[in-house]
Amino acid sequence: xxxxxxxxxxGGDLEGxxxxxxxxxxxxxxIGIFAEDPSxxxxxxxxxxxxxxxAFRAAHTMKGISxxxxxxxxxxIAAELADVLRxxxxxxxxxxxxxxxxxxxxxxxxxxRTVDAFSMI
Amino acid sequence: MKLxxxxxxxxxxxxxxxxxxxxxxxxxxxxxxRALLADMIxxxxxxxxxxxxxxxxxxxxxLGSNISVVLLDINMPEMDGFDVLxxxxxxxxxxxxxxxxxTAETSPSYIERAYDLxxxxxxxxxxxxxxxxxxxxxTIMLFAKQKALxxxxxxxxxxxxxxxxxxxxxxxHIVEFRNGESGLHVLHVSTMTEILLNQVAKKTDRYxxxxxxxxxxxxxxxxxDIGKISIPDAVLNKPGRLTEDEFELMxxxxxxxxxxxxxxPVKQDxxxxxxxxxxxxWHHERYDGGGxxxxxxxxxxxxxxxxxxxxxVYDALTSKRVYKDAYTHEQAMEMILNGECGTFNPFLxxxxxxxxxxxxxxxxxxxxxxxxxxxxxxMVDEAMTPGEAEASSRxxxxxxYERMKYQFFASMSNELQYEYTEDPPMVxxxxxxxxxxxxxxxIKDPFxxxxxxxxxGEDNIQRLRAALHDTTPEEPVxxxxxxxxxxxxxxxxxxxxxxxxxxxxxxxxxxSIGKMVDIHEHHEKMADLQRRATHDSLTGLLNHAYARxxxxxxxxxxxxxxxxxxxxxxxKFKDVNDTYGHLFGDRVLFHMAQRLEGSVRGNDIxxxxxxxxxxxxxECSVDPDPLIVRVYETVIGEYDGIDVSVSMGVATAHGDExxxxxxxxxxxxxxxxxxxxxxxxxxxxxxxxxxxxxLSALSQIDGEKEEDIAAAHASRS
Numbered sequence: 001x002x003x004x005x006x007x008x009x010x011g012g013d014l015e016g017x018x019x020x021x022x023x024x025x026x027x028x029x030x031i032g033i034f035a036e037d038p039s040x041x042x043x044x045x046x047x048x049x050x051x052x053x054x055a056f057r058a059a060h061t062m063k064g065i066s067x068x069x070x071x072x073x074x075x076x077i078a079a080e081l082a083d084v085l086r087x088x089x090x091x092x093x094x095x096x097x098x099x100x101x102x103x104x105x106x107x108x109x110x111x112x113r114t115v116d117a118f119s120m121i
Numbered sequence: 122m123k124l125x126x127x128x129x130x131x132x133x134x135x136x137x138x139x140x141x142x143x144x145x146x147x148x149x150x151x152x153x154x155r156a157l158l159a160d161m162i163x164x165x166x167x168x169x170x171x172x173x174x175x176x177x178x179x180x181x182x183x184l185g186s187n188i189s190v191v192l193l194d195i196n197m198p199e200m201d202g203f204d205v206l207x208x209x210x211x212x213x214x215x216x217x218x219x220x221x222x223x224t225a226e227t228s229p230s231y232i233e234r235a236y237d238l239x240x241x242x243x244x245x246x247x248x249x250x251x252x253x254x255x256x257x258x259x260t261i262m263l264f265a266k267q268k269a270l271x272x273x274x275x276x277x278x279x280x281x282x283x284x285x286x287x288x289x290x291x292x293x294h295i296v297e298f299r300n301g302e303s304g305l306h307v308l309h310v311s312t313m314t315e316i317l318l319n320q321v322a323k324k325t326d327r328y329x330x331x332x333x334x335x336x337x338x339x340x341x342x343x344x345x346d347i348g349k350i351s352i353p354d355a356v357l358n359k360p361g362r363l364t365e366d367e368f369e370l371m372x373x374x375x376x377x378x379x380x381x382x383x384x385x386p387v388k389q390d391x392x393x394x395x396x397x398x399x400x401x402x403w404h405h406e407r408y409d410g411g412g413x414x415x416x417x418x419x420x421x422x423x424x425x426x427x428x429x430x431x432x433x434v435y436d437a438l439t440s441k442r443v444y445k446d447a448y449t450h451e452q453a454m455e456m457i458l459n460g461e462c463g464t465f466n467p468f469l470x471x472x473x474x475x476x477x478x479x480x481x482x483x484x485x486x487x488x489x490x491x492x493x494x495x496x497x498x499x500m501v502d503e504a505m506t507p508g509e510a511e512a513s514s515r516x517x518x519x520x521x522y523e524r525m526k527y528q529f530f531a532s533m534s535n536e537l538q539y540e541y542t543e544d545p546p547m548v549x550x551x552x553x554x555x556x557x558x559x560x561x562x563x564i565k566d567p568f569x570x571x572x573x574x575x576x577x578g579e580d581n582i583q584r585l586r587a588a589l590h591d592t593t594p595e596e597p598v599x600x601x602x603x604x605x606x607x608x609x610x611x612x613x614x615x616x617x618x619x620x621x622x623x624x625x626x627x628x629x630x631x632x633s634i635g636k637m638v639d640i641h642e643h644h645e646k647m648a649d650l651q652r653r654a655t656h657d658s659l660t661g662l663l664n665h666a667y668a669r670x671x672x673x674x675x676x677x678x679x680x681x682x683x684x685x686x687x688x689x690x691x692x693k694f695k696d697v698n699d700t701y702g703h704l705f706g707d708r709v710l711f712h713m714a715q716r717l718e719g720s721v722r723g724n725d726i727x728x729x730x731x732x733x734x735x736x737x738x739x740e741c742s743v744d745p746d747p748l749i750v751r752v753y754e755t756v757i758g759e760y761d762g763i764d765v766s767v768s769m770g771v772a773t774a775h776g777d778e779x780x781x782x783x784x785x786x787x788x789x790x791x792x793x794x795x796x797x798x799x800x801x802x803x804x805x806x807x808x809x810x811x812x813x814x815x816l817s818a819l820s821q822i823d824g825e826k827e828e829d830i831a832a833a834h835a836s837r838s
Contacts, residue, residue: 020249021161030157037153060196061151064225068157068247 017070056085148177174200206238215239313432348378613644660714668728680777694733720755769803
């Protein structure tokens with residue numbers, strides 16, 4: 001499957017990525033690195049263990065790297081989750097924490113869809 | 122000599138930095154972020170990666186201003202981006218190492234805070250290759266230019282300073298040559314003025330002297346006699362006494378010199394010119410108002426002129442002149458303090474007395490006599506030779522050099538060096554520590570750190586901390602020894618540390634630097650020596666001298682308690698030695714010592730007096746008989762085929778009743794009475810014997826035993 005088809009399948013922003021990362025070669029290289037990135041796993045573990053500070057950091061990283069790669073929907077969900085988990089000066093998350101399970105579910109769905117789509121390349 | 126001005130074109134000094142020399146530090150917890158940034162920056166640069174703030178600080182500690190730019194993430198574990206910036210500020214790195222913040226945060230408060238902390242630029246998410254390249258390149262170029270410019274300015278200031286002092290030195294020497302003075306007078310006055318005023322500034326802030334004031338006064342002091350240019354040779358160099366008129370003429374050198382400076386066409390408000398004016402005009406004023414030309418009194422005379430005046434007098438006294446020989450330092454001191462050479466500010470004299478030795482030493486060092494002219498010629502030559510004075514980026518290079526030197530020596534020496542700051546609470550360890558002890562180079566909150574606590578012991582760390590807090594800015598060094606656990610083995614370390622205090626009125630504790638040295642072998646040796654000094658090497662019991670000291674202390678502490686002294690002697694030990702050999706004899710003695718120790722309570726004292734004679738001291742508030750019987754019965758019996766029998770003499774007294782020696786002697790005497798009565802068993806002394814009584818008692822003992830007793834006594838002495 002071509003890069004264009006993959007991005008189309010997940011509703012990603014290929015044009016934006018091309019203008020920022022300059023070459024398709026570099027885009028493909030970093031899609032590979034993205035698939036190996038431990039942030040998603042870290043996020044899951046942190047949520048399982050109730051470590052909200054670490055969960056925020058992982059969500060925040062997810063948001064950043066998926067945005068870099070033009071994975072718009074994934075990045076948007078990660079951003080929403082990061083905002084809910086974002087600690088204030090006392091380290092208390094912004095909340096509401098009731099939203100975390102459903103946001104994580106959406107994130108997992110988008111993440112899996114993204115990684116699956118690109119595993120074809 | 123031809124004067125050449127050095128050409129300093131701008132273009133060769135500032136050139137675009139070479140890519141391969143540039144180190145870029147990327148501090149980000151996400152590996153993908155680091156990879157993306159490194160990829161976008163492009164090949165050619167040397168990229169160093171750090172996974173969190175602590176690693177970033179460690180990298181900066183190591184590489185210093187060799188880092189061209191830092192790309193710094195905000196959200197990181199261990200130490201976040203803002204903490205890193207805080208550390209960079211506290212260590213003043215932020216001025217030498219530019220930081221670009223990498224962030225998806227767009228809130229103005231974040232950005233403002235980052236700028237406040239010294240960030241030069243931002244790279245926003247999502248990363249754009251062109252933006253990343255441009256920002257990095259621009260920052261590197263900008264800082265390279267800035268560094269080169271700093272270097273240029275520093276060079277010019279340096280050149281200017283050098284030229285300044287050279288001109289002043291030449292000018293003042295013209296006066297001296299004419300004067301026929303020592304040729305070093307100007308140098309001496311300047312040196313002494315500086316030492317004197319430093320002491321004044323140290324003792325009081327009454328005169329509000331800063332370091333730069335003092336060096337300016339010292340420099341201007343060279344001009345104190347320029348007015349003498351106007352004095353005719355016949356008067357200036359007259360060998361005999363000056364007439365009244367001549368003296369009046371001579372006195373005008375003060376106001377003439379001042380007038381010359383007042384006529385300087387430019388820079389009238391320059392501090393150096395003003396200071397020189399004060400000195401020229403008023404360096405012959407007297408503190409009591411009896412001087413010239415204006416008859417100023419007390420502190421109306423500027424402190425600069427007061428100091429130069431004293432220095433002038435002192436150097437005149439200790440130098441040879443046409444009309445007099447040189448006085449010694451001590452004579453000159455005495456004459457000045459006796460008021461034979463004018464009246465001075467008493468406080469200034471006090472300072473003078475305090476640093477007189479220093480002055481004497483410094484001026485003697487400078488007394489090169491005829492070589493002085495050569496020195497000047499040499500200085501001129503040196504200043505005129507281009508190349509040598511190339512101080513280009515001097516300071517920066519020196520700093521980098523020092524860092525390299527420090528790191529090299531730190532890694533060579535088998536010692537742990539550390540640097541600790543209170544704010545932020547962080548300790549940085551040297552390479553060696555990292556390699557040998559396996560602890561990280563940078564540790565945040567060291568007092569909470571498990572690794573450090575396990576290594577050095579929490580108590581020891583707290584002890585060191587308390588000791589450092591107890592220091593003062595005047596005496597900031599502490600030295601402690603403690604036991605650490607290295608590779609699961611206890612090791613003795615010696616730590617020498619220097620507390621850092623702020624220069625505020627009430628000094629604040631800022632942190633400390635220090636080193637730890639492994640002194641385990643040394644410590645063991647000392648402990649061994651100490652043990653040997655107090656113990657008998659064969660039996661491991663206390664030796665008699667040490668036992669005596671311990672017992673004397675106990676008797677003194679417990680005057681009301683009853684002390685029991687037992688002196689034990691093996692019967693016929695000489696026969697054992699003769700029959701079975703000394704090695705066997707030694708084994709018997711060792712065995713005997715074990716039994717004796719086993720027969721008494723833990724805090725009783727057991728010692729080997731010498732030979733086969735032992736001593737026990739017990740505190741006892743009841744009838745001592747059962748105790749003594751127990752000792753006797755434990756000791757006697759069979760050992761390795763031979764029958765051990767002993768004789769014991771016992772004496773008791775209260776702690777304050779008699780002296781140790783008398784009590785011991787009495788027990789000893791009782792022992793020989795047992796020996797005398799065919800050996801075996803024990804006996805109480807009839808009474809406490811004085812030295813004389815003991816001697817006469819000894820002589821009464823039967824002749825056949827005399828040999829035995831003499832031998833035993835000899836073995837003890």
